[in-house]
Amino acid sequence: MRDITKKREQRYSYGLALLRECIEKKRLWTNNEDEKKAVLRVENIDLSFGDLRALNNVSVDVRGHEILAIIGPNGAGKTSLLNVISGFYRAQRGDIYFNEEKITRFSSHKIAERGICRTFQNIALYSGLTVTDNIIAGRHPHINYNFLTGMIYFPWANREEAYQRAIAEDIIDFLELEHVRGSVVGMLAYGLRKRVELGRALALEPRILLLDEPMAGMNVDEKEDMARFIIDINEFLKIPIVLIEHDMGVVMDIADRIFVLDFGNPIAEGSPEEIKQNQKVISAYLGTG
Numbered sequence: 646m647r648d649i650t651k652k653r654e655q656r657y658s659y660g661l662a663l664l665r666e667c668i669e670k671k672r673l674w675t676n677n678e679d680e681k682k683a684v685l686r687v688e689n690i691d692l693s694f695g696d697l698r699a700l701n702n703v704s705v706d707v708r709g710h711e712i713l714a715i716i717g718p719n720g721a722g723k724t725s726l727l728n729v730i731s732g733f734y735r736a737q738r739g740d741i742y743f744n745e746e747k748i749t750r751f752s753s754h755k756i757a758e759r760g761i762c763r764t765f766q767n768i769a770l771y772s773g774l775t776v777t778d779n780i781i782a783g784r785h786p787h788i789n790y791n792f793l794t795g796m797i798y799f800p801w802a803n804r805e806e807a808y809q810r811a812i813a814e815d816i817i818d819f820l821e822l823e824h825v826r827g828s829v830v831g832m833l834a835y836g837l838r839k840r841v842e843l844g845r846a847l848a849l850e851p852r853i854l855l856l857d858e859p860m861a862g863m864n865v866d867e868k869e870d871m872a873r874f875i876i877d878i879n880e881f882l883k884i885p886i887v888l889i890e891h892d893m894g895v896v897m898d899i900a901d902r903i904f905v906l907d908f909g910n911p912i913a914e915g916s917p918e919e920i921k922q923n924q925k926v927i928s929a930y931l932g933t934g
């Protein structure tokens with residue numbers, strides 16, 4: 646990942662300025678001390694599918710605006726944990742708090758409205774729509790008029806639409822998708838589709854971003870680009886990011902903290918240095934390569 650720093654220095658004049666403004670307006674905390682606080686608290690989660698225990702008494706905090714990586718072998722429960730947080734699965738036990746609000750029983754829709762935004766291990770986009778339209782689709786909870794009034798001519802509706810398009814363009818520019826903005830998403834290469842999916846999650850104005858293997862199936866160059874976007878988002882928007890990732894090089898490079906799951910059990914939590922040296926982690930995961 647040697648090129649990340651260089652690539653980051655070479656780029657653009659403004660990063661996500663409009664989006665940053667939208668998020669800042671709604672931000673709850675302002676001072677630095679509060680940035681150490683848990684934004685998301687996962688407490689004692691049990692999740693079973695029949696006899697299979699996918700998550701066993703899992704607790705973890707996501708703090709301030711850290712990048713928290715979740716690692717573990719296939720089937721460890723990583724995706725299930727994101728599904729519980731985002732309301733797609735219901736845990737049998739335990740609670741989830743977001744900015745001190747209990748969201749355990751909220752619908753996935755309501756959770757997304759709170760600003761808990763995610764991408765999926767298997768890309769979930771409107772494959773028949775263009776890149777721009779997929780990203781604008783992510784704006785819909787934030788659009789102040791319905792599209793019908795937008796179709797008839799109202800000056801304020803036009804202004805609103807122009808504003809929404811400007812935010813989408815801001816995101817397209819940031820993710821370096823200008824050259825494909827009018828392309829139908831289904832026709833794009835895999836790495837670009839992953840990038841569009843990230844763009845749509847950004848359009849939702851995330852207050853926390855949950856990324857499920859955003860770099861899976863990418864080549865080294867694409868991975869470096871994705872890593873750079875993640876670091877930039879974290880820095881520009883000052884939001885925490887939860888990242889499920891198998892590439893340990895990437896994880897060690899960009900994570901502030903790492904949480905390790907094995908067969909649904911939390912086995913370790915700590916800085917990249919601590920995790921590298923943790924015996925349980927080495928035998929459960931790192932050692933097996």
Ligand SMILES: Nc1ncnc2c1ncn2[C@@H]1O[C@H](COP(=O)(O)OP(=O)(O)O)[C@@H](O)[C@H]1O
Pocket residue numbers: 694697699717718719720721722723724725726
């Ligand atoms: N909807 C589901 N129905 C039944 N079993 C599931 C379901 N989702 C996940 N599982 C099971 O839960 C375990 C954890 O899966 P998952 O969270 O996808 O792991 P990971 O993302 O760490 O690879 C696996 O054994 C998987 O087969």
Ligand SMILES: [Mg+2]
Pocket residue numbers: 723724725766
């Ligand atoms: Mg998974």
